Amino acid sequence: MNHLSTPVLPQIPDIVISRLPIYLRTLRLLKDQGVEVTSSQELGELLGLSSAQIRKDLSHFGEFGKQGTGYNVAYLCNQLEKILKVDCVWPVILVGAGYLGHALASYTGFEHRGFRIVAVFDNDPKKVGGAIGSIIVQPVEAIPAVVRQHRCQIAIIAVPASAAQQVANQLIDAGVKSILCYAPITLTVPPNIRVEYIDPVIHFQHMTFYLEKGCIEE
Amino acid sequence: MNHLSTPVLPQIPDIVISRLPIYLRTLRLLKDQGVEVTSSQELGELLGLSSAQIRKDLSHFGEFGKQGTGYNVAYLCNQLEKILKVDCVWPVILVGAGYLGHALASYTGFEHRGFRIVAVFDNDPKKVGGAIGSIIVQPVEAIPAVVRQHRCQIAIIAVPASAAQQVANQLIDAGVKSILCYAPITLTVPPNIRVEYIDPVIHFQHMTFYLEKGCIEE
DNA sequence: GATCATTTGTGATAAAATGATCAAAAATAT
DNA sequence: ATATTTTTGATCATTTTATCACAAATGATC
Known part of the structure; x- marks a missing residue:
């Protein structure tokens, strides 16, 4: 076996996955309240987590935010639903x-x-x-x-x-x-x-x- | 404030505490089945954890086992109940x-x-x-x-x-x-x-x- | 348009948790 | 009695997780 040929697929830690549904739950709540944009800081305060933690967790899956602005709530909801495969029943x-x-x-x-x-x-x-x-x-x-x-x-x-x-x-x-x-x-x-x-x-x-x-x- | 006078009380990680009720639940089951003695290995297999993890977790609170034998189920139950303060209602x-x-x-x-x-x-x-x-x-x-x-x-x-x-x-x-x-x-x-x-x-x-x-x- | 205040995404660092190893002790087998 | 097996609790090494800190980007303000 040639170890050079083994592809290093980025394994996402399970502990990160386990936080995504929590993020989604709160984002859906914000969305229902009519909030259009949020930040890792706001989300962190709502959840009792550090903003860095939230940003790093999300960074495993892509770039969903905009510097200086934060995250579009509806868009991030959608993305998390896709990642978790709950954009369906x-x-x-x-x-x-x-x-x-x-x-x-x-x-x-x-x-x-x-x-x-x-x-x-x-x-x-x-x-x-x-x-x-x-x-x-x-x-x-x-x-x-x-x-x-x-x-x-x-x-x-x-x-x-x-x-x-x-x-x-x-x-x-x-x-x-x-x-x-x-x-x-x-x-x-x-x-x-x-x-x-x-x-x-x-x-x-x-x-x-x-x-x-x-x-x-x- | 004199930092030398600050007692370094051994802070037990919350993640350790969170596993104790799981241990207790399984130990009570073993006890109900009439099992008198168990080992960290047996417990680990029942719980899907490593034996080292269980031994290390328990070592935060004292020495409950006997080398070569393992743990007395009833005794360990009792000790865990005391630690978790559930030796009461x-x-x-x-x-x-x-x-x-x-x-x-x-x-x-x-x-x-x-x-x-x-x-x-x-x-x-x-x-x-x-x-x-x-x-x-x-x-x-x-x-x-x-x-x-x-x-x-x-x-x-x-x-x-x-x-x-x-x-x-x-x-x-x-x-x-x-x-x-x-x-x-x-x-x-x-x-x-x-x-x-x-x-x-x-x-x-x-x-x-x-x-x-x-x-x-x- | 320049400045300022925000906020992201990330590489570097620190902290925490887990896993491996082993001497010592205990029980069992020979 | 002695050797062998088992198992703990402790130490050390490794892996995993979380935090820090900052460049780059964005929007707001003057």
Whole structure:
């Protein structure tokens, strides 16, 4: 192998990617407020970040600003949406029709940010066939067909921790590539599958480290 | 000021703190499975982290393991719970009694991990007075009294983005020190207030960067 | 049109986090 | 008893991330 022939493609740090959606969220807010131009400094103040950080993050993808002026809000929104590939609507499936599943399936804020829950699954026969808004809850056995039909790459797991790993396996078998897991458990998945987690207790326990101890009991 | 007199207290990196709850979550799982001893390597494999990382993180707080053996699961759980101050139950208040608020208030998984939702608030008169499990929804005006009564330092915001900043202000005025915000917005708060955020769309948009584009429309 | 105040994008620098290595200790096998 | 294996905690090296600082560009002001 000739190392000279290996192309050095500029690998963008994941930590940079993880900040882009935050930038986009705030830029959309500014846009909705009618703000036409902003600066890395203003954005930084809104987000609690340094202006240099924001400029450097954006510089990985191109030059979006104008010296002396700043950034055109609508243009930068558009560019970030393209970079993140959310200039479209992605189909998402949801497993788990408990309270949390209901809350997620009923949430109207996904669509305009690039996502739509297209199907809900549960293994409880009492829940299957029930409706959440316009979506009918299906049995988990229907997952593969629905994933294929919608070419769905993203799934949400909103089942109890005890069932989460098995559900994850079924989703991966069906072809899902990314999972957002609300179950308080770390999933074991192949390296090509991306999992992100939402567990409020993790955040609480992070907070309490910095708080003065103030307990009810125990 | 004499700089020699300034004690160099070992400041523990926040990124280390943020991993401890993950360790604890998995250790509790092992404990529940009857596992008595584990190693940094086993834990690392379960969590997708290097063993060195786990050992170094723990070394900030003391020596919890035994060479050649590893870590006693129950003991390490106990120590982590002390470090994170979750060897007790913290009162938490919740603002927002929509679908999400319902899901959070009904969730039974908080208590054994150190947290209890003690009150729910909403500004919608149609929701005030209603019951979620054993908790009666109160008007937001009652926040200060309840915070004082329970010495509550932690709050959850589960209201629409448009109301979140105002709710945050009310919570901070009432004495809350840490906020878990489910509204898709970055809050502006004084430097002594800690805010953490949960927004599934941020995770989705992070995922799509790495996926092959596959859209429904737009 | 010259001057001044802003603001970007970036190379250089500093700081932080991670990973590799290893002696010492403990348990197990021989 | 001795050798072997395992595993920690510490140190050192490397990589990654964040910050600094400034030339160049832009628009506003005089």
